[in-house]
Amino acid sequence: MATVTDAKRLVIKIGSALLVDRVTGSLRAEWLGALIEDVVWLRQNGTDVILVSSGSIALGRRVLNLPQSVLTLEQSQAAAAVGQIRLAGAYDAALAAHGLTAAQVLVTLEDSTDRRRYLNSRATLEQLLRLGAVPIVNENDTVATDEIRYGDNDRLAAQVAVTAGADQLILLSDVDGFYSANPAQDPTARRFDVVAAITPEIEAMAGDAVSGLSKGGMKTKLMAAKTATAGGCVMAITQGDVLHPVRALDEGAAATWFLAQGDPQQKRKAWIAAMKPKGRVTVDAGGGACAVGGQQPSCGRGDGGRGPLWPG
Ligand code: GLU
Numbered sequence: 001m002a003t004v005t006d007a008k009r010l011v012i013k014i015g016s017a018l019l020v021d022r023v024t025g026s027l028r029a030e031w032l033g034a035l036i037e038d039v040v041w042l043r044q045n046g047t048d049v050i051l052v053s054s055g056s057i058a059l060g061r062r063v064l065n066l067p068q069s070v071l072t073l074e075q076s077q078a079a080a081a082v083g084q085i086r087l088a089g090a091y092d093a094a095l096a097a098h099g100l101t102a103a104q105v106l107v108t109l110e111d112s113t114d115r116r117r118y119l120n121s122r123a124t125l126e127q128l129l130r131l132g133a134v135p136i137v138n139e140n141d142t143v144a145t146d147e148i149r150y151g152d153n154d155r156l157a158a159q160v161a162v163t164a165g166a167d168q169l170i171l172l173s174d175v176d177g178f179y180s181a182n183p184a185q186d187p188t189a190r191r192f193d194v195v196a197a198i199t200p201e202i203e204a205m206a207g208d209a210v211s212g213l214s215k216g217g218m219k220t221k222l223m224a225a226k227t228a229t230a231g232g233c234v235m236a237i238t239q240g241d242v243l244h245p246v247r248a249l250d251e252g253a254a255a256t257w258f259l260a261q262g263d264p265q266q267k268r269k270a271w272i273a274a275m276k277p278k279g280r281v282t283v284d285a286g287g288g289a290c291a292v293g294g295q296q297p298s299c300g301r302g303d304g305g306r307g308p309l310w311p312g
Contacts, residue, residue: 002234002257004250007168009048009129011233012039013157013224016058017174018240019087025062027055027090031243036094038246039134043100048129050164052137052157053091059083080141091136103133106140109150112159113275125164158224162231167260169228170249171221172240177256178218180205195258198226225258230273234260 004010014035021028039049057076060066060083066075084106092102105124111117128135137160139150150156154171161169181189195202206218221237228235238255242248249255 002168002236002259004042004168004170004246005045005047007042007047007166009050009164009166009168010042011050011052011157011161011164011166011169012246013153013169013171014051014053014055015153015171015173015240016054018172019053019055020058025058027059027086029090029094031241032090032094033097034243035245036091036098036100038244039095040098040100041247048166050125050129050135050137050160050166051091052153052160053087054138054153055087056080056083056138056141059086077142084138084142087138088136091134095134101133103128103135105135105137107137107156107160108140108144112163118163122163122165125160129164152220154220154224155227158227158231158233158235161228161233161235166233169224169233169235170246171224171235171237172245173221173237174239174241175218175237176239176254177237178202178206178221178258182218191254192256195225195256197261198222198229198258227273229258229260232260234258 012035018031019028020026039051042049057071057079060079060081061071061075063082063086064075064079066079071079084104088102088104095102105121105128107121111121125135137156139153139156144150150159157169157171160166175183177191177193178195179189179191183189183191203222206222225235235258236249236255237258238245238249238253242253245253
């Protein structure tokens with residue numbers, strides 16, 4: 001099984017519920033300080049570290065006196081604009097205390113679906129790591145509209161891991177792994193130590209539960225695992241709500257490890273696999289393909305498999 005110290009390049013995803021106090025809406029500075037000590041320790045071991053951090057909406061909503069109920073898209077975007085400055089500032093100060101430099105990277109879904117922008121993001125992350133900075137990535141919530149947003153940082157973190165060629169991704173969560181059922185509701189639920197392959201049975205076990213501040217639930221974590229493992233990256237889900245959660249994982253804290261696929265897809269294929277599907281392609285017995293994208297199905301050919309499928 002993988003251990004944290006094996007990682008050459010590690011992406012750590014930090015959920016809002018860990019970073020922002022649910023009651024006061026303020027930043028949990030002690031927890032962040034301990035996390036950054038883990039980052040320092042990892043870097044001393046020679047591991048490249050990228051952080052994918054949520055928290056901008058949770059921090060900003062309190063400042064703007066927004067309601068506790070579900071926010072509209074516009075309210076979330078406004079909260080993110082206010083909260084992101086504070087979030088980045090907190091990381092900057094916590095890293096500077098150890099002589100490290102924080103780099104803010106804000107991305108949208110389009111930055112990974114457009115190949116040129118994807119290659120650009122990859123080059124920038126590479127350059128930042130080479131220069132010794134610690135990239136702090138979040139979705140650019142202020143400009144991402146519903147159709148072009150990840151919406152949750154689990155999948156964003158997996159995409160960042162694939163983009164940056166990371167060999168390990170850790171999702172710091174409010175649960176200590178992937179369970180056969182929701183442990184809050186089912187006393188017979190058991191945690192998997194290792195998931196070797198994401199089968200339809202495993203997928204059926206992921207419920208929809210989300211915690212108070214985060215957008216992601218087990219479903220999005222499983223989708224993240226699919227993306228990461230297909231890209232040759234091991235992924236762990238572990239309890240983040242302890243001081244020094246990454247060291248705790250290294251010392252054997254409860255977790256579920258999703259193993260990277262034995263035959264990792266090439267980078268371009270991993271990039272395609274991480275895309276949000278816009279339609280379906282049905283291939284009939286004769287090899288005729290029919291892409292169903294929007295309202296009108298558009299078919300490659302209607303000749304039952306006789307002519308060439310796509311030009312070129
Ligand atoms: N990008 C959102 C934020 O910073 C969080 C999304 C999520 O909770 O996964 O608040």
